[in-house]
Amino acid sequence: MTRPPWPPIARTRTSPVTSRWDAPFPLGAAVAFVEGLAGRDPGAEGWFQYAVERRDDGTLVGDVGVNRHDAGRQAEIGFTLAPAWQGRGYGTEAVRRIVTHLLVTDGLHRVHASLDARNARSARLLERCGFRREGLELCSCWWKGEWTDELRYAVLASEWSRSPEPA
Template identity: 55%
Template sequence: MFVRTERLTLRRFTAADAEAFAAYRSDPDIARYQSWDAPLPLSKAVEKVEEFAQGDPAAPGWFQYAVDLNDVLIGDLGLNLDENLMQAELGFTLASAYQGRGYATEAVRGLLDNVFIERKLHRVSAECDARNTASARLLERVGFKQEGLRLSNSWFKGEWTDDLLFGLLRSDYLS
């Protein structure tokens, strides 16, 4: 399954992606608000890329899309499809060298077009650490509404963090 935007392709991971994947996921600034710790050894990146490559984007659970710019892996988008196949949770990561150029926004919009227009999902949600203002701004830019703030909700990397909750309905996205 491919999703194409003006500059990007969202595609299945391949074995050739492991080195680039390890590189950007080893960046401490990228890992700061994510569930993994930096650095990400190449051996673990190979395992994750193999796991991602076996995923089914139409099945419940997480599917990780490779964000490809001219045959270069620059990030990934995760979509956690609910058991009801009508709603999902979104996550995204972009290599720091490619940030600030609109690639993350373009990739997220491309995936949202796919899930709302082609797959007709009802709702997509997302959450982020309240300190991750860049992610919160991206979500708002593509149409998500902040639906909540959970104070001191997550014990994350040795500290309590606040979580911002976002949601986007198909009807709002298409209007």
């Protein structure tokens, strides 16, 4: 990517449509976020963010975060896509590629995700990618001044080979 990623990250994470973070997410916070990832090993335990870019012009449309844990046997994922790029398959493709890398290439046992239960689009994305819903935690997260329900999704490496391919 030749353009700095900070402005699109700040816009996406400030958007009330996509953000679970406290908005606004100022440009300085986006710069610190990206600089904090510099030099991190994507295979190490802890969070690592992958950019989701358009192939044709390199436009940053979102990101997928991976939090490896349990001595590298499991990972949590999260994803954020700018509203203008949602519904075009970028999220599905990015999540499938990351999860395939984690479960097939790196040999992790399990990948899981949690999301605000009101986020039906993200739940459908995970289900399209072969994740199964594992549970609902009522009023379990304090986000933006309110208690929210959280959905839990996961997929095992043994299930991944049977998960549907995207259309």
